[in-house]
Amino acid sequence: MPPSNRSPTATAANGTDDPSTPSAVLHRHLHHRPLRITSSHGLYLTTSTGQRILDATSGAAVTSLGHGNPRVQSAMVAQMNQVSYCHSLFFSTTAAEDLCAELIRGTDGAMARALIVSSGSEAMEGAMKLARQYWVERGEGARRTGFVAREGSYHGVTLGALAVGGHVLRKEKFAPLLGVEVGRVGRCDAYRGMREGEGEGEYVGRLARELEEELRRVGPETVCAFVAEPVVGAATGCVPAVPGYFKAIREVCDKYGILLILDEVMCGMGRCGTLHAWQQEGIVPDIQTIGKGLGSGYSPVAGLLMNQRVVDALDRGTGAFTHGQTYQGHPIACAAALETQKILQEEKLVDNVREMGLVLEKLLKEGLEDHPHIGNIRGKGLFWGIEFVQDKATKAPFEPSEAISAGIHEKGMEEKYSISLYPGSGTADGRKGDHIMVCPPFIVTPADIEEIVRITVKVIEDFFQERAGNK
Numbered sequence: 001m002p003p004s005n006r007s008p009t010a011t012a013a014n015g016t017d018d019p020s021t022p023s024a025v026l027h028r029h030l031h032h033r034p035l036r037i038t039s040s041h042g043l044y045l046t047t048s049t050g051q052r053i054l055d056a057t058s059g060a061a062v063t064s065l066g067h068g069n070p071r072v073q074s075a076m077v078a079q080m081n082q083v084s085y086c087h088s089l090f091f092s093t094t095a096a097e098d099l100c101a102e103l104i105r106g107t108d109g110a111m112a113r114a115l116i117v118s119s120g121s122e123a124m125e126g127a128m129k130l131a132r133q134y135w136v137e138r139g140e141g142a143r144r145t146g147f148v149a150r151e152g153s154y155h156g157v158t159l160g161a162l163a164v165g166g167h168v169l170r171k172e173k174f175a176p177l178l179g180v181e182v183g184r185v186g187r188c189d190a191y192r193g194m195r196e197g198e199g200e201g202e203y204v205g206r207l208a209r210e211l212e213e214e215l216r217r218v219g220p221e222t223v224c225a226f227v228a229e230p231v232v233g234a235a236t237g238c239v240p241a242v243p244g245y246f247k248a249i250r251e252v253c254d255k256y257g258i259l260l261i262l263d264e265v266m267c268g269m270g271r272c273g274t275l276h277a278w279q280q281e282g283i284v285p286d287i288q289t290i291g292k293g294l295g296s297g298y299s300p301v302a303g304l305l306m307n308q309r310v311v312d313a314l315d316r317g318t319g320a321f322t323h324g325q326t327y328q329g330h331p332i333a334c335a336a337a338l339e340t341q342k343i344l345q346e347e348k349l350v351d352n353v354r355e356m357g358l359v360l361e362k363l364l365k366e367g368l369e370d371h372p373h374i375g376n377i378r379g380k381g382l383f384w385g386i387e388f389v390q391d392k393a394t395k396a397p398f399e400p401s402e403a404i405s406a407g408i409h410e411k412g413m414e415e416k417y418s419i420s421l422y423p424g425s426g427t428a429d430g431r432k433g434d435h436i437m438v439c440p441p442f443i444v445t446p447a448d449i450e451e452i453v454r455i456t457v458k459v460i461e462d463f464f465q466e467r468a469g470n471k
Contacts, residue, residue, distance in 0.1 A: 042067060043067075045067065055067070056421055057438060063297045064270060065441060069298070096334045102338060111306060115321070118301060118330065118333065121156030123302040124160070126304050130287055131225040144224050146181035148183040149182055149185075149228065153167065154170060155229075163178035164180060167430055191378065191387070194242075227261045234437065238378060239385065265290060268288075269292070290304070294337050301336065359446055360384055371464075375388060411459050419456065440452055
């Protein structure tokens with residue numbers, strides 16, 4: 001949801017702070033001029049007005065190393081001095097080869113090949129096409145044209161990715177263009193999905209049966225893959241699956257002979273406390289998307305990983321994935337991502353994610369769990385969501401017109417708080433519901449976490465106090 005008109009005024013196109021000067025940029029919202037960033041370092045962004053903002057969400061869970069890392073910057077410059085661009089149809093680079101080898105090593109050999117692209121949406125489009133081509137190569141392409149995915153999911157902004165996603169507000173304007181056949185099942189969300197008195201095992205069993213029923217309804221022989229996020233990101237606010245869910249889903253996929261695609265664009269690459277979120281679930285996907293934290297935001301970069309089963313289908317068939325993009329395997333992007341991965345390992349930052357994640361969880365729950373408008377605090381590692389409700393007992397969400405999450409974000413951006421909190425809407429049912437996300441860079445210390453939580457708690461308390469006073 002775009003910020004409302006209450007958002008802070010930003011620098012105009014001519015470098016001044018005059019909001020009456022038109023911008024040539026098509027910003028996220030025509031009626032809102034975002035703040036202009038002029039410098040950054042570590043956890044902080046500095047605007048043209050001199051405001052220093054604590055980036056408590058790593059942008060969109062992107063800047064895992066924080067801002068201004070000199071090693072990544074140097075690696076990118078060194079790559080430019082070798083080659084800045086070459087066409088992947090004809091050439092490869094050491095940066096691309098080494099990055100992909102490192103990514104495969106990070107899966108302990110569970111995945112076999114990697115493809116590097118420029119955005120998470122591109123990665124999901126590639127994953128969908130690869131799943132489709134897998135069946136074509138096996139001689140089953142005549143009927144394998146559909147997918148099954150979950151409600152409340154988000155898999156990208158491009159048409160194929162948008163079609164497979166299940167977030168109502170993000171796709172409704174483009175519904176006539178979304179021709180991909182997608183069966184839909186419920187999301188795994190213990191807070192909103194588990195019935196009273198239902199145990200986790202029973203909940204998992206019910207969701208697994210729902211997937212089976214949907215596959216039987218559409219015909220499993222028509223389905224390329226089941227698509228899911230191990231921890232749902234911005235669409236519902238860092239919602240992890242309950243224990244055993246993905247094992248059960250993997251079993252259903254195997255039983256009915258469909259591929260499993262896991263979307264880790266937001267929740268992966270260390271964000272949840274292991275390099276890949278699926279490594280905590282005891283399963284391996286057939287195809288996986290990665291992005292955001294892959295290169296820590298130093299260059300646009302994302303990718304998809306595939307297991308040997310998928311590679312073998314290509315190898316025994318045409319031998320080529322019918323998919324290519326101009327900036328595929330871009331040398332500078334690969335250099336940035338490779339250096340990011342080296343730093344994660346050498347500085348044991350994924351270990352720090354696990355340790356600091358426990359601190360973040362503890363302090364968020366201590367500071368906010370008893371607040372009358374906090375429905376649920378959930379997440380993994382340094383990937384946490386806070387869901388807001390009108391009524392704690394009934395879990396009733398706020399009306400969209402109240403723009404609760406956007407208002408909290410805007411409150412945080414005020415000079416007295418100067419914190420960036422990631423807002424989201426449609427949390428409860430795709431239309432109603434609000435949350436914010438707190439997902440700081442992997443370099444945070446206990447003192448950083450304490451400061452983030454202190455300000456976050458104050459922003460939320462002040463927002464709801466002012467809201468009550470204005471009624």
